[in-house]
Amino acid sequence: MKEHSIEFRAGDGRTPHSAPLVMTQATKSSTTNSRIELYTQEPMVNWLGPFQLMRTGLQSAVATTMGAFADPRDVSAMLNPRNANPPIPVPADGDLWVDYLADTGDGWDSTYSMALCVSQDVKLPEYPLTLPRGDVLLLGGDQVYPTPAQSGYRTRFLDPFRAAFPAPVPKVRPNDQDQPVPQPGAPWIVATPGNHDWYDGLRGFSQLFCEQKPIGGWETRQRTSYYVLQLPNGWWVWGLDLQLESMIDREQKRYFKEMHAKLQPGDRVILCAPEPSWVDEAERLAREESKALPSIETQTPRFRSLREIEELLGDHLAVVLAGDSHHYARYQPKAGTQAPQRITCGGGGAFLNGTHQLPDPPKPINVGGTRQHYDLAAVYPDKKTSEQLRNRAWRLPTRNLSFCGMLAILYLLFDWMVQSASKVPHPARDNRSLMEELSRLEASIPNLLEAWRQLFLVMAYSPSSVMLAVTIVLGCAVFSAAGVKRTRKLAYAVGAAHGLLHLGLAIGLLWLMGRVNIYYFQLEVDDLQQVLLFLSGTLLFGGVLGGLLFGAWMVIGNTLWGLHSEVVFSSQCIADHKCFLRMHFKGDQLTIYPLKLEKVCRRWSVASGVAKLAKVQRTWRLRATPESTGPRFVPASGALELQLIEPPIEIGRE
Template sequence: MASTTGLITGAPPSPPTPSRKPLGRKMVSWLDPMTLAKTGIRAAVSSTIGKQADRRLLDALAAPDVNPCDFSVDAAGRPREELWLDYVSDLGDGWDSTYAVAQAVARPILTVRDETGSTYDTRGGELLVFGGDEVYPTASVKAYEERTLHPWTCAIQGQRKPPHMFAIPGNHDWYDGLVSFMRLFCQGRTLSGFETHQRRSYFSVKLPHGWWLIGTDMQLESDLDQPQVRYFQEVARLMREEDRVILCLAEPAWLVSQVRPSEDRTYLENNLRFLEEQVLGKKVSVFLAGDLHHYRRHANDEGRQKIIAGGGGAFLHPTHIPRKEAALDDGFTPRKSFPSAQDSRRLSWRNLGLAVSSPRFGVLTGLLYMLLAWALSVNLGEANVPKALGLVVRTALASPGIVLIAVLVTLGLIGFADKRFGRWRWLAGVLHGLAHLTAAFLLAWGVSHLMGSTELPFGSVERDLLSAVLIFAGGFLAGPTVMGLYLLVSLNVFGVHANEAFSSLAIPDWKNFIRLHIDKAGHLRLYPIGLRRVPRSWKPGELARDPAWVADPKDRRATPPALIEPPIVL
């Protein structure tokens, strides 16, 4: 990887290593046991501390003034006739996906085509808004540098002047108590040319023709704290009655409540209603949110928009749930999704190949199956399946160790089961556990029969070692397959485990961002831009106008940026 020294201070990065492909970070493997453990611990600690000491209260004391950034005028104080800006959310994961989006955003002129064949010339935004979850799996300065700043710096290099940057935090940014986020985005730093302005984890920007850009921070508890309320009350006093608002949120309460219902989501919806009705005192024209890693748009008859655009680089989320998406409570109806529900359902079948997409999880299940067979330590080679099963049951009942392992596995899978199963959650976990225990039994029985055809005596070191290798190999394949089948059925039949079923696949494609344009007449045009398949191969840029890395033409399966749907005009 090219050195990231100087990214935070603003010094130019060192030239990229002239290799065939930049040594960027791979996408997070969410079924990796170590990743799960570390992220779970950080999330639990951050949530506990966040309930006791809210970082936003201290930041409000450190920056008490309410001074919205004014981009309605130029540097000479003249009113701007128009303005372009870009919205990117859920980024900072794998190099291919994050860099592909960053490179599209960084182009001075990006020509995109819609489904009808019409083309549009769009300009790189003077403002860049990061809409939440700027890094994965957890926040740290090093992680931001490697997974976020490095690809964005390489993308902007040689193309155009870096835009002004604004950011709101998502739950992953909060996993270190917001320390790294505040250090990078809220202290007036210049991040290798990207100039930051905000002093809190939320912001307000005055735009041309009476438009306002508002970014909120709902923290891990989906809470709108009192200093933030006062801040936006002061901002609302600066607005005229006819002014219009673009509201950026870390989570789309209007859809998350259907996909992951909980008291927190209801609380978030109430906070948003309070912000809109009681604090700002006007209807929001455009809601922009990430958290769900796909594109989905709802709109009402008034032309107001609720858009999810969480495609900045993280793994893909499914769009085929809820299976029968109904109109929202406030009259907003679904208009477009990317990928389509049909494509999303097709992608879900990749769960049957989890051994390939999540090999470290296969190592875990291989070791677990091997441990069960070792603890059993009986010769099943001369018995058919029913007799072998009876022998296993009798041996297990006489061996507390085997029973303990089986119970712990089952309890763990009950805890893993999606809360949306409701009162049937325990049954889903038990059936899942029995499926793994059955697979381990059949594997041990098959290996015993195979060993019976050899001349190696039962209990010999050679036979035990060979059996262990075969059972591990079988567990490496069978364990992820059982898990993948469970996730596939849970998602497509019961509409649950959406996050687990797709995060484990780490799909880098179907990325998206929103390009916004306030034109001379004061109209707001939104260009939802998608990348169907991001490049997998890169080479160093050769021309002065090239970014640090460009897509290798030999990667012919990569697709250019294109409009997900025709521009939305307000």
């Protein structure tokens, strides 16, 4: 049989609703055509990796700066004028199922697990109930992490989604490989860009979602980064693009004003926003109340933009959906008040965010001159579990060797500087080096103060060590204050204390190595054996103790002062506790099923009917045939078990 390698194209020849979430075997038969497929199973992003920190920070700064001068949304609006970008009608025979999934494109295990969930029917045995696969998949932002650069979309988004719901293999190789394979009743996929999608100026996002090219078995229909879907029975979905930290652009605002004119009395809208900016607004109002003299602090650009669209919609607005925060949280209006349901559901594959710091209840927010009062109705994971997961951040050395290695190198560099500077004779040390002087001191409180005094004597003659020490202290201070919008002075002070502890650990390592190598082993300070023991010991103990100090301090800072709310979780790369929404539109009724996946699969097997040709590092090479209609990988043991986070949420159109 002759092999052919063709591109992925939409369609799998299946009915709109596939079998429940159970992996089935494909039959084997000879065929005249086959397709070679490559899938790369990426690990989760190491957010505290030294190079990752620098790369992400640089790309974020460049994207923000360039976006302030050249907005790609203006170019997209010129290429797609409003009269050529009408609402996208979604055909349906009464019942319509729509999925909402946000914050995908991180590690393979979590992203592929969620891609499998949204590509299959879901059985809920406890009810019993079967939820058909969505006719439309709404992606709520951040489809790739950390950035779209270096084939980010391909390996972290396309590979898992095309493997979970692949395009069909035609029985006869087509003459034009760019021609999509027809698939009657293929589901759609539409996307809202998040901040990570914007890190390349939205170029990759536009090529992927706005050119009507299929993604595996899904079809894309949107023309711009914002869209309107017209569902049957007076239901609509609006997707917003609010860029990074800018306001909504003029053309997009005009577009939605025209879409608003198409709404009929009684129509209801589900609004997809890139982030839950209403939480930021509630926290801002809480800060203002706590101040004796209110400041001129203003709303964030994204909330101002969201508020403009909400005011435009008025009573048509039924639900606001958002990702960005990687958890589930639903704020419902207080009894007797009129306001939309606000749901954060960012469990599509990225690292878990905690829920224990969410405002409960939040301060009332003002939209269209009306104060909206909310209660926190449900969260996932629950706040107790969130705190327990937060407390595990002290295990940093077991999770992030590269970051701990960076800390060890900083300690070694600082000790090297001060030890070299102490080679200059000084009468206060009897002309001994700092390491020799410390080796004479036993561990005690008075000697601890003496060790600091000796360090300051040396640093007085070493400007380079002073600069490094200041850099460490200031770096920890800035790290603690990152993302903090209140008590910033306290955050800087706590961070500075954190930096001083790292300096103390560095001098403690020099003291320990001097005590062991010089006092107990009786080695000379310049002896090669002593130098090698010092280097290996400082790197080993510095990495372990520095990682423990950094992780424990993040936990303490979050517990006592609410600091490090994101990094205390991102440093752990928690792949579990994922979630998505499956929505059922039937007549005048919308029913939202919030679904959770407690444990993602971590061991995969190649599906039957697909031939494994090779595996090189993390990349698999498979051969698929026209009979290979299911997912390319299946869980090695058991099926994925989905459960409801809370009872279904029912919303009427009237």
